[in-house]
Amino acid sequence: MTSPFRHVALIGKYQASGARCGERDSVMEGIASFLESRGCKVYVEQPRGDDEPAQALPTGDRYEALTVEQIGQQCDLGLVVGGDGTMLGIGRQLAAFGIPLIGINRGRLGFITDIPLDNFQATLIPMLAGEYEEDHRSLMHAQVMRDGAVVFDALAMNDVVVNRGATSGMVELRVSVGKHFVANQRADGLIIASPTGSTAYALSAGGPLLHPAVPGWVLVPIAPHTLSNRPVLLPDADEIVIELVGGRDASANFDMQSLASLAIGDRVVVRRSDFRVRFLHPRGWSYFDTLRKKLHWNEGGS
Missing domain, CATH: 3.40.50.10330 (Probable inorganic polyphosphate/atp-NAD kinase; domain 1)
Known part of the structure; x- marks a missing residue:
């Protein structure tokens, strides 16, 4: 055929x-x-x-x-x-x-x-x-702003991660969602993950799994100084801004495949991209089948 x-x-x-x-x-x-x-x-x-x-x-x-x-x-x-x-x-x-x-x-x-x-x-x-199932995955469009200018521009399918330097202490980050100030956070870093990225670094940092059909992102702190600082699920229609307030040798990673060094005062701005990735799966494919297989759920059960 x-x-x-x-x-x-x-x-x-x-x-x-x-x-x-x-x-x-x-x-x-x-x-x-x-x-x-x-x-x-x-x-x-x-x-x-x-x-x-x-x-x-x-x-x-x-x-x-x-x-x-x-x-x-x-x-x-x-x-x-x-x-x-x-x-x-x-x-x-x-x-x-x-x-x-x-x-x-x-x-x-x-x-x-x-x-x-x-x-x-x-x-x-x-x-x-x-004969297939079609699955659309959202992308994040991220920019690093410095003194009002864009100094780095990237797409991410999994996550945008702001990290402390390898030999430095915590970073202090000012986080805003939409037009609303959220908090100043002290942590080793912060992850903004898409549903696709919720099974990657965000999961290792204690974040929830997010079904690909959910139009949202998850904001996950990495080793936060305040233990009440927990992951937050956000609508992906909102713009997220992370400003570096304090910390040395900080960086922003995009899908862990591109890297931008950050200076104090830099702002990482994350928006929903206009583009989505189209995946094709075998007929009968289920996201939950993937989770059971890859995360070894119900091993030893019927």
């Missing part, structure tokens, strides 16, 4: 065991051949600069390499092979194009790359034929 997805971008890190530059990745080659057998034209991501992760598939003359922008413009599906970090990076870049993404897990947990590598063919056959 011919796939309704005619132009598919295969994206992922090159992980051939013991491979040298130019050697083939048998897993990625196998996935590419499978896609071709389903009637798909396969493309790969064009390798980027030295400061970016190496991409998965040496193309030779067989697969055309496209930039991320070209993938967004020319492809109707992105198949991402790797861990959640790989999906976070490409998801932010492709969100503006509205291209749907399917994740094959080649990492560890795999909350958003949720198809097992050892069963990808059986899972993908009905999906490529149009």
